[in-house]
Amino acid sequence: MPEIFGIPSAALFGQLLIGLINGSFYALLSLGLAVIFGLLNIINFTHGAQYMLGAFCAYFLLNRLGVGYWWALLAVPLLVGAFGVLIERTMLKPLYKLDHLYGLLLTFGLALVIQGLFRNQFGSSGLPYPIAKELTGGRNLGFMFLPNYRAWVILASLVVCVATWFVIERTKLGSYLRAATENPALVQAFGINVPRMITLTYGFGVALAALAGVMAAPIYQVSPQMGADLIIVVFAVVVIGGMGSIMGSIVTGFGLGIIEGLTKVFYPEASNTVIFIIMAIVLLIKPAGLFGTQR
Amino acid sequence: MSAVGKLSAALGLAFAAMGAPMVANAQVSDGVIKIGVLSDMSSLYADIGGPGSVAAARMAVEDYGAAKKGLKVEIVSADHQNKPDVGSAIARQWYDVDKVDVIVDVPTSSVALAVNQVTRDKGKAFLVSGAASSDLTGKACSPNTVHWTYDTWMLANGTGSAIVKSGGNTWFFITADYAFGHALERDTEQVVLKNGGKVLGKVRHPLNAQDFSSFLLQAQSSKAKIIGLANAGGDTINSIKQAAEFGIVERGQNLAGMLVFISDVHGLGLTTAQGLIFTESFYWDLNDQTRAFAKRFAPQNNNKYPTMVQAGVYSAVLHYLKAVEAAKTDDGTKVVAKMKELPTDDPLFGKGTIRADGRKLHPAYLVEVKKPVESKGPYDYYKVRGQIPADQAFRPEKEGGCSLVK
Numbered sequence: 019m020p021e022i023f024g025i026p027s028a029a030l031f032g033q034l035l036i037g038l039i040n041g042s043f044y045a046l047l048s049l050g051l052a053v054i055f056g057l058l059n060i061i062n063f064t065h066g067a068q069y070m071l072g073a074f075c076a077y078f079l080l081n082r083l084g085v086g087y088w089w090a091l092l093a094v095p096l097l098v099g100a101f102g103v104l105i106e107r108t109m110l111k112p113l114y115k116l117d118h119l120y121g122l123l124l125t126f127g128l129a130l131v132i133q134g135l136f137r138n139q140f141g142s143s144g145l146p147y148p149i150a151k152e153l154t155g156g157r158n159l160g161f162m163f164l165p166n167y168r169a170w171v172i173l174a175s176l177v178v179c180v181a182t183w184f185v186i187e188r189t190k191l192g193s194y195l196r197a198a199t200e201n202p203a204l205v206q207a208f209g210i211n212v213p214r215m216i217t218l219t220y221g222f223g224v225a226l227a228a229l230a231g232v233m234a235a236p237i238y239q240v241s242p243q244m245g246a247d248l249i250i251v252v253f254a255v256v257v258i259g260g261m262g263s264i265m266g267s268i269v270t271g272f273g274l275g276i277i278e279g280l281t282k283v284f285y286p287e288a289s290n291t292v293i294f295i296i297m298a299i300v301l302l303i304k305p306a307g308l309f310g311t312q313r
Numbered sequence: 314m315s316a317v318g319k320l321s322a323a324l325g326l327a328f329a330a331m332g333a334p335m336v337a338n339a340q341v342s343d344g345v346i347k348i349g350v351l352s353d354m355s356s357l358y359a360d361i362g363g364p365g366s367v368a369a370a371r372m373a374v375e376d377y378g379a380a381k382k383g384l385k386v387e388i389v390s391a392d393h394q395n396k397p398d399v400g401s402a403i404a405r406q407w408y409d410v411d412k413v414d415v416i417v418d419v420p421t422s423s424v425a426l427a428v429n430q431v432t433r434d435k436g437k438a439f440l441v442s443g444a445a446s447s448d449l450t451g452k453a454c455s456p457n458t459v460h461w462t463y464d465t466w467m468l469a470n471g472t473g474s475a476i477v478k479s480g481g482n483t484w485f486f487i488t489a490d491y492a493f494g495h496a497l498e499r500d501t502e503q504v505v506l507k508n509g510g511k512v513l514g515k516v517r518h519p520l521n522a523q524d525f526s527s528f529l530l531q532a533q534s535s536k537a538k539i540i541g542l543a544n545a546g547g548d549t550i551n552s553i554k555q556a557a558e559f560g561i562v563e564r565g566q567n568l569a570g571m572l573v574f575i576s577d578v579h580g581l582g583l584t585t586a587q588g589l590i591f592t593e594s595f596y597w598d599l600n601d602q603t604r605a606f607a608k609r610f611a612p613q614n615n616n617k618y619p620t621m622v623q624a625g626v627y628s629a630v631l632h633y634l635k636a637v638e639a640a641k642t643d644d645g646t647k648v649v650a651k652m653k654e655l656p657t658d659d660p661l662f663g664k665g666t667i668r669a670d671g672r673k674l675h676p677a678y679l680v681e682v683k684k685p686v687e688s689k690g691p692y693d694y695y696k697v698r699g700q701i702p703a704d705q706a707f708r709p710e711k712e713g714g715c716s717l718v719k
Contacts, residue, residue, distance in 0.1 A: 029534050036526045134355075141617060142359035143550060143580030149558070156560060162530060165558045237558065238523055239550055239580060243356060247523055282518075282527035287490050289527075290519035 032162030033279045039168045041275020042175035043230055048255040048267035049179055050226035056262030057199050057219045061118055063126035066245030067133055068224050071098050072231020073240045077147050087150035094232045095225035102224025106217050136242035144241025171233055179268045186264055254297045260310020341643045345385045349413040354392035357521050357547030358420040360576040362443040365623040366418040368613040373630035393424050400424035404431040414643045418626050422446035422493035432457045437645035442625035446496040450672040454715035457645050461673045462625030463594045465497040466708040468571050471592030471677050471701055473504035476569050485537035486515035487528045489544035497543040497571050513537045525552045529559055545572045550580050557585050574620045578694050583685040594677045595621035596695050602660035618692040628659040670715035677706040
């Protein structure tokens with residue numbers, strides 16, 4: 019078997035693919051964060067908890083109401099997004115005029131409260147969520163066995179990421195959004211309801227987190243901690259990509275997933291730290307992030 | 314990440330009944346026996362010990378009848394966040410400032426090894442239930458520590474030899490990269506080699522990793538018959554769950570969960586967990602006494618049944634209080650010596666003894682997870698396949714390298 023750096027090339031391809039799968043979660047989550055930060059200037063630390071809420075929501079829909087995976091993909095982002103809207107209206111709104119730090123502290127506190135409540139109720143071991151019937155099984159690619167569900171995750175996440183980028187960067191609605199962040203007063207003067215647009219943007223970012231949560235539920239345990247473990251990495255992804263850069267968060271999300279995957283082959287002990295090492299290097303060389311622009 | 318959550322669950326069982334003799338009070342420093350339950354209260358091991366261990370300790374104090382005997386016993390608890398520095402800082406604070414006499418539970422071997430040293434320096438007492446490393450009664454053994462429930466040698470010996478004997482003779486390890494994982498991997502490897510098996514490879518993952526597919530893929534390409542999971546709690550759950558997704562078992566390899574708790578099986582669900590074979594030292598459905606305990610315990614722990622770690626906390630605290638009464642002091646070193654001298658006897662682990670190296674001896678059970686159709690009620694998860702007698706379940710005293718053994 020041909021080898022690359024002492025690793026059979028077949029195994030390496032497998033690891034690259036797995037990196038890509040993890041990267042799709044990073045991309046999806048960091049995308050939501052980037053949208054929220056880019057347009058609201060809020061560092062949304064509740065993102066991990068909202069991702070967890072998405073997974074729990076899917077679990078409840080299935081076990082209490084018998085609503086399956088496909089409907090959950092649609093319903094959960096709406097439900098959790100609505101919850102996000104509620105948070106924005108009642109708590110975040112008064113903070114826009116203040117320093118970033120206040121939004122960060124509030125959302126961080128909220129995340130702790132939500133996670134604590136769920137842990138109290140459901141413990142830390144988590145709950146099982148089955149893979150949808152249509153996506154069970156997998157196919158042999160020759161170099162690895164790829165579960166159908168993982169293939170679906172890559173595909174779905176790519177579609178969502180590209181669609182989001184398109185809406186924000188290439189449509190009229192997106193241009194309103196971007197304009198409103200530059201100069202809300204002027205945009206309002208043109209007759210556009212800026213506060214409502216901002217609220218809906220936050221709701222959308224939260225819905226993205228919830229969507230990632232539903233997609234993660236069958237792979238990982240549905241557990242109160244699932245978001246807390248991930249959010250730190252996702253923040254690093256956003257920082258590396260450039261705070262608020264949509265394309266940056268997508269590309270870095272997938273890219274770092276791959277780098278992390280390779281680390282798990284060559285030096286698995288460092289797989290938790292490699293992203294932060296990259297973050298430190300990027301911050302030293304390009305403080306605004308790979309795709310960011312200095313404001 | 315979370316702030317040091319000091320869940321101060323102080324319990325005042327303070328009242329000496331009228332006329333009851335004030336036996337031990339005179340010898341107990343500051344008049345109170347203070348038990349500190351130090352555990353993972355918020356992360357991947359919280360369901361194994363955590364708040365359930367606090368509940369178990371409280372039940373032990375009640376069942377001992379401390380109040381009737383005129384003993385004042387208080388329980389405090391804290392979250393060590395699986396970090397050795399946090400754990401030893403809390404231990405120091407408890408011993409020096411809060412007048413805690415004994416620390417119990419402490420899952421996460423790296424934290425337990427740190428607390429082990431602090432306890433020895435301060436001359437207090439340490440009852441380990443949650444931590445697994447057999448080093449606690451080996452090269453790190455201490456006259457102030459009793460290792461109660463289980464250890465890595467017991468798991469390796471029980472599960473490892475059963476699997477090798479049934480034909481699983483080539484192994485690949487997926488190991489949690491800290492003291493516990495290393496000890497479990499080492500002890501299991503010895504058993505595998507001793508029984509004529511081979512270890513084809515190993516990979517070490519950071520504690521609390523989410524995604525195991527990469528490690529599982531490496532295990533898959535090793536072509537080993539058995540993939541040994543030398544990890545615990547949430548890590549084991551995710552490994553097993555993702556192994557099912559990647560069709561590891563369908564493609565001819567088998568998983569050996571070296572340390573699986575009933576809370577993990579509950580989290581996985583029987584559909585995924587069925588057929589797993591592993592070793593436990595306690596199961597709630599062993600006999601009438603264990604069943605009665607579980608029925609009392611569950612309502613106090615969010616209807617979750619006791620793990621062996623929580624059961625171990627109960628019986629360790631019970632025996633500790635008996636030893637305090639017999640030794641007429643709460644001096645840590647003296648009480649632990651008395652604990653080793655007295656035979657143990659409690660409803661959960663039966664009769665047993667504690668060796669000079671601090672190892673508590675009792676039988677271990679090789680269990681198999683039931684199929685979903687075989688399970689009749691809540692937490693009816695195990696078939697007990699065999700019992701390993703107390704004198705064979707643990708590492709022989711001489712092999713541990715403990716300096717207390719002459």
